[in-house]
Amino acid sequence: MLIDTVIFLPLLTALVLLLIPRAATSVQKGVALAGALLTFAFSLAFLSLGPNVAADQTIPWISGPWVAAYHVRVDALRLFFVLLTTLVSVACIWAAFSYAHAQRLRGYLCLLLAFETTLLGLFTAADLLLFYLYWDLMLIPVFLLLTGFADHPGARQAAWSYLIYNGAGGLALLLGIVALVSQSHTFELGTLALRLTGPAEAWIFIAFALAFLIKTPAFPFHSWMPPTYTSAPPPVVAMVSGVQSKAGLFAMLAFALPLFPHAAHAFALPLLVLAVASVVYGAIAAMGEQDMKTLVAFSSLSHLGLVWLAFFAFDITSVSAGILMLVSHGLIAAALFLLLGFIEERVGTRDLSRFGGLAEKAPRLGVMMLIAAMAALGLPGLSGFAGEFLILIGSWQTQPVFTSIALVAVVLACVYMLKLLQGTMHGPVRVPDERTVSEMRPREAWLLAPLLAGIIFLGVWPGWFNDRTPSGTGANTIVGAVLAEPGQR
């Protein structure tokens, strides 16, 4: 029941919003924020679950020609993705209050809330059909948010590349799922312990991996990402990069690796190549970028490439550090994109060469930007460091060559993140069109505070996280199952 409440509360809030007249924007804001906060509060209850206890609920759904159940589950792996979603959503919905068109605010909030439901559904689904349902439904709110609510001239192209790329990935996944289910006749993961072998397993794994690589995204399937991240409104891009980009890697861990252990080991090499290519390409592209949102978009590509490396190094330390890195990156990316939104609102441009020195005018903005950027470049004491460091230690054990290449790119992160920080905050004050730059409003500061608090907390005390993740809870978990499988390395 608790899981259902958490999943559907945002959707319910969205439906309630539809009943409120368009003009009553303050009521809409109150209801939307209350819904998001309440969802977050409910999701905190999952923290009380013990390390080996999962909240699990199964309702029979379809019995023929295949078996599927409404099976939702919150376990050690899913817990942190659920918390990440509910936390980031609160910040994003709060940030959406500054949306300019009062007439359209209601639709905007509704779509963000609906998006939250699809994300929560995705992270809790333990049935393959249910999982796919949310996987594809995710496209709709983002597509509509890009069509109706992005004022950026590139939004049209961005929306199409988002829809077509992710649609293609989704359909590849669908082919894989149907190919799998036409043999097993069930969508239930528990009974999907069908050990496929030979070409069937390989092809189905490729279909799954393709979908996940596109969604994350990883090089060379990332070309939808820069336009989407650049032209989407800040709350939308914060949710897409902060939460949705974790869907692929989460699903790799929760579905693809347990289902296709042989294929996963057999295809580790090409996937590692793509992972390291993402790390290096993202870093180099970010260094040369003048558009601040595109810069962070490429940094995101680089950081998530590192998680691909972590997972396919098949080392217990690196896999669990990869989960930490995902959560940490979710917080950092959401915070960064929201901050960039505040900056763009103040200076009216995203071009780093046209403005600078904002810290002098808005010191609080400067401090928050400093924390987020430092976390992204991996400063010890912030969450980014814990994730990166543990990944590199772990993957060094099994993949020293790939790890050392990735290490170079991690160093490059300092270059582009410092460029971002210096370009926006430091140096002489430069603001185009004689705009007056105001200090952060209390709302803006408050909505960012929990994200930054999370970044610092995970950085200072990663052990708290590790104790609760699957690696810390023994071999009966997913990570354990993956690693126990005899590899073909």
Place this chain on the structure above:
Amino acid sequence: MQPTPWTVIAIYFVVALVVAGAICVIPGLFTRKRPTKEKLEAYECGVPPTSQFTGRFPIRFYLVAMLFVVFDVETASFYPWAVRLRQLGLFGFTEMLTFIIVLGVGYAYVWKKGGFSWR
């Protein structure tokens, strides 16, 4: 191989195709072509078309012909029925009555809607 009736039909097909094809192709090989503007126009007898064709056109002849075909062909099916009336019995009688009623409704409909009037 013993020729079956189908072989004969196949031969007939081939001969028909060859003859018809030859008649179409051979003149083209031996004639000289001197196209002029008039020759290249779509062939139509009478004066050149003056306006685009739109609107409804009189279809009286077609209409009468079609109605004749419909009712005439239906009537043709009365003959075998009349010959076997006794064997078919009451069932045959009611069946044909239904048929005539259905046909009659159609007839009345066409009549009432002015299908037979020469306007």
Place this chain on the structure above:
Amino acid sequence: MMSVAGVSISWAVLAPIVALSAGGLLIMLVDLVSRSASKTVLYSIGIVSCVASFLALVPLYGHTETTLAGAFASDRFSWAFDVLLLLTLAITLVLSSLRKAEDGGSPGSYAALLVFCTIGGMVMAGANNLIIIFLGIEQLSLSLYVLAGTGFPREASQEAALKYVLLGSLASGFLIFGSALLYGSAGGVGLAALHSAAVSGGTLFIAGFALFLVGLAFKLALAPFHTWVPDVYEGSPLAVTGYMAVAVKVAAFAVLARIAYEVFGQDSFALVPLWSVAILSMLVGNLGAIRQRNLKRLLGYSSIAQAGYMVVALAGVQQSGLNTLLFYLFAYALTSLGAFGVMALLGDGTDAYADLDAYKGLHFRRPWPAAAMALFFFSLAGIPATAGFYGKLLLLQQGFLAGPWGIALAVTLVAGTLVSFYVYGKVVWDMYSYVEGEAAAPSGNAFAPWVAVAAGAVGTIVFGILPQTFTALHL
């Protein structure tokens, strides 16, 4: 049950068709006798005869029987197809209530033709021999040729009728010639006789079946026999186009399925052309839809692609395929009729909302119709939680169970679906993108189309989220 000259006749099996025929005749008579009979009365008679026909169907449920010396069958599948045809007829009649005097044609002949058309479809659904199949197809087609022209004050409607009748007659020619060759090869017109001919194969059988398939593919609008679709869909009156998109597909698929299962009964080399035209249809339909700026044409191309998808249900001629076909046909019918309902609702029965430009910013003028249209497009595109998605899932499974051709069909289905994301997404984009200033477009407020929209929306969502409910209907 009675027997005449050795041929037994089961009136119960024929009752649904007889009831509907009586309704059609009654419409004509009322139209004749009373000059003042309003269209409401005439359409109501049509709907009542639908209900009467359905009541006659009810006792036939779960009943397998052939009558007229095996020429006409009543079984689970003809039953389900009949229900779907009657549903389509009823919804079309409701939608047609928006027709106005200046649309042309008398309401009496219009309603009667719709009823006769449906009778043709029901005859096809139960047809168990080539002659009855041909009779049904001709009854359906001849009525539709005229219906396509019932908007004759508009030139496009005349064009549609003429194109349809010319190309349709050609297809009928193929059909009848194919039937003749099949008769020659099998020595009988019953599907059972054809089964033995199919087992032994033979050039004559293959040639006859190929010609027959061409004729049927024309009726189904499978590429490359689809060229009539865009113009006919665009020119026909709105309600007729909706009816055409659904009823013809339902009836023709009934015939195709019966032939696949009764004549072949298993995957056969002779069916390879069918798989090929299906693959071509999925590509042609979806790619052709990209450039359309008229919604009726777009849905026409979409129906070509959907027909291609539905063939996947028959891939490998597996027993589960019939359930898949039924589910997909129901999903497609509800979705399609719903979409045409929205168009009729917005344009007040006219083609005002056939132009895609009219949909710009629709959400901000008419949020509910916009939401319904988006739902129907999502279903046509196969987005999860709609009936269209679950139908596609079932289709893909049929493909994967059916060997190399099945997998090729499944992969093409997925590729076509990706293209269709763009096609339908484009309209959704238009509807939800903000347009400055209030456009003073005519907005209908009639109640009747809501029936179609509501039926479509409820069906699409319920069958999409709880597909088990469809199974529970035991159609």
